[in-house]
Amino acid sequence: MTAVVEAEPAERFHSVPLRRVVGRVRREGPLGLLDGLGAQANGALVRLNLGPFRPFLVTHPDHLQHILRTRAANYPRGAAMWSALGRLTGQGIGGEGAQWHASREILQTAFSASYLKSMSEQMITSITAAVDDLAARAGTPVDAGVEMTRVVQRVVDPVFFGSLIPDGEGDRLGEAVATAMSSLLWRMAMPFVPHAVPLPGDRPFKRATRTVNDILRPVLAQARQDPRDGRDIVTKLMQGTGADGRPLTDDQICEDIVALFVAGSESSAIALTWIWVGLVQNPHVYAKVRAEVDEVVGDGPLRREHIRELAYTQTVLREVLRIYSVGWAVPRTAAEDDEIDGVRIPAGATLAISPYLTHRLAEFWPDPLRFDPDRFTRENVRNRHPLAYLPFGDGAHQCLGEAFFHQEAALIVAAMMRRFDVGLAGPVEPKLSLTLQPREAVELVLTPRR
Numbered sequence: 456m457t458a459v460v461e462a463e464p465a466e467r468f469h470s471v472p473l474r475r476v477v478g479r480v481r482r483e484g485p486l487g488l489l490d491g492l493g494a495q496a497n498g499a500l501v502r503l504n505l506g507p508f509r510p511f512l513v514t515h516p517d518h519l520q521h522i523l524r525t526r527a528a529n530y531p532r533g534a535a536m537w538s539a540l541g542r543l544t545g546q547g548i549g550g551e552g553a554q555w556h557a558s559r560e561i562l563q564t565a566f567s568a569s570y571l572k573s574m575s576e577q578m579i580t581s582i583t584a585a586v587d588d589l590a591a592r593a594g595t596p597v598d599a600g601v602e603m604t605r606v607v608q609r610v611v612d613p614v615f616f617g618s619l620i621p622d623g624e625g626d627r628l629g630e631a632v633a634t635a636m637s638s639l640l641w642r643m644a645m646p647f648v649p650h651a652v653p654l655p656g657d658r659p660f661k662r663a664t665r666t667v668n669d670i671l672r673p674v675l676a677q678a679r680q681d682p683r684d685g686r687d688i689v690t691k692l693m694q695g696t697g698a699d700g701r702p703l704t705d706d707q708i709c710e711d712i713v714a715l716f717v718a719g720s721e722s723s724a725i726a727l728t729w730i731w732v733g734l735v736q737n738p739h740v741y742a743k744v745r746a747e748v749d750e751v752v753g754d755g756p757l758r759r760e761h762i763r764e765l766a767y768t769q770t771v772l773r774e775v776l777r778i779y780s781v782g783w784a785v786p787r788t789a790a791e792d793d794e795i796d797g798v799r800i801p802a803g804a805t806l807a808i809s810p811y812l813t814h815r816l817a818e819f820w821p822d823p824l825r826f827d828p829d830r831f832t833r834e835n836v837r838n839r840h841p842l843a844y845l846p847f848g849d850g851a852h853q854c855l856g857e858a859f860f861h862q863e864a865a866l867i868v869a870a871m872m873r874r875f876d877v878g879l880a881g882p883v884e885p886k887l888s889l890t891l892q893p894r895e896a897v898e899l900v901l902t903p904r905r
């Protein structure tokens with residue numbers, strides 16, 4: 456099949472025929488295809504011709520500004536991927552429209568700066584305990600993905616559930632949500648197949664959602680009977696109201712909690728894994744972070760004010776998320792016909808925004824593959840296009856957990872660095888899945904520091 460898109464000036468618009476897409480995926484894998492498209496387009500809009508599915512790939516910050524800010528109302532989520540995901544996360548914070556808005560209002564206060572501050576001591580306790588547990592495993596390689604998921608889970612339990620979730624159930628919930636998500640891949644890839652027609656992921660999806668409900672329902676029942684100090688997310692959702700002005704139902708609360716797991720837990724654990732890859736592969740940066748941790752934290756316990764004082768570490772986290780953009784694609788759908796930079800966008804078209812590619816545009820990121828945290832000094836940030844960096848999205852749906860992640864990640868890096876010299880047991884390659892992940896398990900070697 457060849458390109459059938461109307462002629463456009465080559466520098467503004469590239470159309471990529473199906474045979475080239477298939478050939479490239481065969482030779483270089485999905486990430487090779489994405490890298491190739493990015494290099495070819497260099498910021499121009501790209502339209503992939505995949506037969507009936509012809510999404511636009513969007514990378515230039517001006518185009519992102521148009522879609523996510525200026526004409527955001529014309530670009531709701533709406534894409535096929537979201538409707539499949541909706542079976543798991545419902546129409547609240549994971550959706551669009553009035554109920555999304557109601558859930559967003561509730562959760563926005565729940566993740567506010569003052570809330571984060573009030574939870575920081577609890578976060579420090581959870582992280583310190585999780586890192587202490589790792590000491591028993593020092594010397595032998597540990598799977599970074601597994602261990603970072605464990606740490607994240609320990610942070611999330613009290614924050615989400617006010618510690619009402621029984622020991623071990625948080626891990627089981629995380630696993631069930633992850634299984635449900637991966638079982639949905641079939642439906643996401645084939646959105647045109649009616650739900651009445653069975654697909655391979657359907658059974659594991661049903662089993663996993665049953666597990667999710669079995670775990671969450673008793674927690675909700677207990678939270679209603681025994682309200683805690685009201686700071687946890689479940690209680691906040693219980694106290695909030697939906698689009699109809701009435702309290703959220705248990706179904707809606709469960710869906711929002713699952714959406715938070717989907718949006719937050721896995722991406723955080725993967726990002727934390729990439730942080731160790733970025734640090735170990737750039738020894739001069741590692742040395743600077745370690746010096747900062749030693750100076751700021753010293754021999755005493757981690758404290759809330761350290762989070763702000765770990766300024767260089769924060770720039771490293773930003774650079775890690777520039778290079779390893781966990782959320783490598785953010786889909787949107789055009790509600791009505793539009794035009795971006797002279798290119799016609801027909802109603803119904805899918806637009807795949809790719810932070811991964813935007814973060815590699817040489818016009819905004821000189822020598823884009825070089826790992827350089829100084830790109831995030833205040834002055835450099837001020838002089839850059841505001842949409843050149845968007846690992847947490849932008850606009851109405853911008854990530855609610857960005858500050859949460861930065862707080863958690865800085866504390867985890869500091870807690871680990873104080874106790875261990877961290878090394879990698881082998882090389883690491885990225886791969887594209889729903890997120891940008893390491894191709895194989897990343898093995899960390901932890902050597903206790905004297």
Ligand code: HEM
Pocket residue numbers: 532548549550559714715718719720722723726781782785786845846847848849851852853854855856857859860
């Ligand atoms: C490194 C970690 C994370 C990354 C890379 C990430 C990335 C993103 C991105 C790109 C979006 C925008 C999606 C869109 O525009 O459609 C998003 C939305 C969201 N994120 Fe995150 N996220 C992270 C961590 C978290 C955490 C820790 C939480 C919560 C605890 C969280 C909660 C959410 C929620 C609720 C939304 C949906 C907001 C809405 O639609 O209004 N995220 N995230």
